[in-house]
Each structure stands twice: as structure tokens, then as C-alpha cells.
Amino acid sequence: MDCKDILSQVKRIHFVGIGGSGMCPIAEILHHKGYELTGSDTNESDTLQRIRSYQIPVTMGHKPENVGSAELVVYTAAVKQDNPELVAAHEKGIPTVERSEMLGMVTKRYPNTVAVSGTHGKTTTTALITQIFVNAGIDPSAIIGGKLPFIGGNGRVGKSDTIVCEACEYVDTFLHLHPAISVILNVDADHLDYFKNLDNIIKSFRQFAMQTSQLLVINGDDVNSRKAVEGLTHAQILTFGLDAQNDYYAVNLADTKQACEKFTVMKRGEKLCDVNLSIPGKHNIYNALAAVATADYLGVAPACIAESLHQFTGVHRRFEVLGNFGGVTVADDFAHHPTELTATLTAAMNMGYRQVWAVFQPHTYSRTSMLLDDFAKALSIPDHAVLSEILAVREVNTYNIYAKDLAEKVPGCVWFPTFEEIAEYVMAHAQEKDLILTLGGGDVYKCANLIVRKYQEKGL
Known part of the structure; x- marks a missing residue:
């Protein structure tokens, strides 16, 4: 067969x-x-x-x-x-x-496949584009890596010939896709257990770009993303970023309450729309600009784009606030790479909390070992860092790396072998107006849920 x-x-x-x-x-x-x-x-x-x-x-x-x-x-x-x-x-x-092969087979049946790639931000940007498309009446199908409250799940079956999906670079799974439109949000050193070095990652993104037939939406501020598409002429290229040299760029940036971002989107020197995001962090300006460029190319009205971006409240496990207990806010985030941690923790530190307690679960021995100093730098951003054991995922610890090795490089950092001990520690120390933020790509959300349950049992 x-x-x-x-x-x-x-x-x-x-x-x-x-x-x-x-x-x-x-x-x-x-x-x-x-x-x-x-x-x-x-x-x-x-x-x-x-x-x-x-x-x-x-x-x-x-x-x-x-x-x-x-x-x-x-x-x-x-x-x-x-x-x-x-x-x-x-x-x-x-x-x-395998699932990624099936994704390739399914998307081949949609003439207008929009695939969102990048080392960071795929889920949020895929969700943003989906929400804009639904509001614009495009009626897309969608495959999203996290739950989007707006559609009540992480997938949607539409009646049009448009599908929006994530394109993950790990073990080159995105090379099963042949999209009409591809977004490249950023290209960073990750999955080095497979790629070995950054040059190989850039080569894979270039191959992905070459498999795109119609349009490439590229982060023009990111050197590696530009390198991945350098010299390609088979598809139109649109760039986005903060630099005015890009096709779509943001000006008049202003922090609002809770560090959400307000800005004006410019399109080749002309104002397109004003955007007031309901999600925090400067990294989300880039995610939003990628969504703006994609939607504008497909003819969505600027007013619909702006309203959809404002309406978007995030995706499950992307700075997801789980509640406020006796004045202590508990939130959970998927960040598991130093670049993601830096973006999320920087946003958290600018949100007006008295102190930020970052609870991080390192994800894979290879990533922790190869990016140890970068992790240490990122985890030095919050007021307090607390670590769990490294989550093995698919690996054996041939790297001889342990949570204590990372903790020793972060001033004041502590680590515990169980979520129970972590929960007890942070709850004993967190005070009113503090933020407890769990972070990681594994099951650290269970620690967040445990903290929530313990606060609820106390009647807070």
C-alpha cells in the first residue's frame, strides 16, 4: 500500500x-x-x-x-x-x-495550509491566527498544541479549505508538511541531542521554507530566521519585527497594567491598526505581529485583527493564572528553554508583584547540560528560584547532570526531589502580593495544581 x-x-x-x-x-x-x-x-x-x-x-x-x-x-x-x-x-x-506523518497527509488535503514554526511561540501564534480567522469568517480547521478557550479545545474542524497548524522542528517532524503559508517566529539552539548544532537547525528551517509554496512570514529581527530564508525566491517573503526595515513593525510601544502590551502596527510606513494585547510579555508582540502579517495578507480587515488580538486571553499553560489565594497569585507556564524562561520571567518581574517565586522543572538531561549557563542566567531573573529534579522524558542520564548542578549556579536557588516539598516550601515563604509561577514542559503543572489545592484546603 x-x-x-x-x-x-x-x-x-x-x-x-x-x-x-x-x-x-x-x-x-x-x-x-x-x-x-x-x-x-x-x-x-x-x-x-x-x-x-x-x-x-x-x-x-x-x-x-x-x-x-x-x-x-x-x-x-x-x-x-x-x-x-x-x-x-x-x-x-x-x-x-507516526502522528507527524499523518499531520502531513491531512494538511495536504487543505489547499490553504498555514503552518507556524519557530523554536518559541508556536502554540500562542497558532492560536492567535486561529482566533483571528474564526472572527473573520474564514472558518478554518486548526491543530494547536494547547487548549484555546475561544474554541473550547486544541483543535477545530472548519468547512473551508484553510487549516492552521503548528510545525514542530524536533527530529525534523515539520518536514512532513508542504504548506501554502509558513511562519518562522525564531530559530534558536534547542533539541541539540538531535541537531547537534545551530547550523543544522537553520538548515532544517531552510528546507521547511523551501517546502512552502506561497508565502513565508519571517521574523526580520532574528538573524537565524533571516539566514534560513536567505536567497529564496520561490515564495513571497514578508517580514515582521520591531525594526522599521520590516514589512510589518510595531511603534508606540507602551506597557499597560499587568505588563500587557499596547502598540501601533505599521505596514511599510503606513498605520495598519492599534493593538492592545490582553497577554503579558514583549515576546508576545512578535507573536502578534506574525499573526497580523498572516491575516492581513489573506485580506482580513485591520479592525477585525485588532479586536481579535485584544480578545485573545492566552492558551492553556501559557502564563495561565490559576487563582489568587490570600493575596498570592498562582500561575503556570510551559516555558522550558532559556529563551522562553527569560521572556516569561522578565514579563513576570514587570507585572508589579511584591516578589516572584519561580518553580522550574528542568526538561531533559541533554538540554539542561548543554544550556546550563543559559538556564542559570534566566533563573537569576526572579526574586526566588526553586527547582525540581530534571524530568528525563525520553533520555537516560548519560550527561551526569542533576538539579543541584543548576541550583549551585543560581544565587539563593533551592531544589527539592518532590512536588510536595516544593509546594510546602513556597507556600511557607510566599506573602501577600507575591506570584508563584511554575514553569516547564513536563508535568510541573501538577505542582501548581497541588499548591492551589493546598491553599483551597486552608480556605484561602
């Missing part, structure tokens, strides 16, 4: 790990296109409830019989090749494809 156009040859598809944030929206789209789906997972979640609401059968646990009469099996990247369902599929001769 030809895997390149397998969707036109099958009807019944089984998803291994169907509740994953990247799997659920793909399953929704295929369900609405008439495919018969089944799925399995090991954890109950909101996304699983959403899947079940479509009457898609979901089995808890991975067992060979779950594959059933499927003609194709889709699996998430977290699933190992010895998974019993993948083994059963191989034994039965059923084709299997």
Missing part, C-alpha cells in the same frame, strides 16, 4: 494515544471527514472526553486486540516500537504512521 496517499485507500483508522494534544485534533478532522476511528490511551483527560463525545470508541490501556479491523494505525511519538498495539499491527501487515 502506498503510504503517501494512504488516506484515499483506507476507511478504518486506529489511534494509539488518541488523547494526546497532537492526536486529538487530527482524529476530530478525520472523524468529520467520514473515517471510522477507534483509539486507546493510558490516561483519562479532557481530550479523551471530547473524543468520546463523537461516539468514537476509546479503550483504556494498550492491548493487541485494540487494533481490531483497522486498516491503518496512527501512533504518537511517545509510543515505543514494542507497544503491543504496534506489534500487533506489524504482525497483521497493517500500515503504521
